Amino acid sequence: MKAMGIDFGLKRIGIALSDATKFLASPFSTYHRKDEEADINYFVNLIDKEKVDEIVCGLPLNMQGEEQEIARLTREFMAKILKIKPIKISFVDERLSSLMAEEMLKQTEKDWKKRKEKLDSVSASIILQEYLDKEIK
Secondary structure, three states, rough: OOOEEOOOOOOOOEEEEEEEOOOOEEEEEEEEEOOHHHHHHHHHHHHHHHHEEEEEEOOOOOOOEOHHHHHHHHHHHHHHHHHOOOEEEEEEOOOOOOHHHHHHHHHHHHOOHHHHHHHHHHHHHHHHHHHHHHHHH
């Protein structure tokens, strides 16, 4: 079974997947949101298709570590998935993951538009990899 990393956003959701041993996270795709029902169905189907048994979702916090409105929306979205698909969901602090992803992408992709297309899924892979690294210890 695999773990799925999520970088939740109002317009796009970055997705990463682990390997079957849950050792290595890799960017998978960026989902462009449609409407809530379609969004939830997409993730429920992806969980089945990719044999995911755990979701690691980045929780957007401000720099003081406090939850804002987007964090509440993130939790609500995950709760809706959980209602349909009983699966382990962990939330992790995602502060600076997008900045780290941007720095990583700058090294390999000079075109800003191409970097932007990959940013959310790379952020999701950073969130997931940090979680997997802590779980191994």
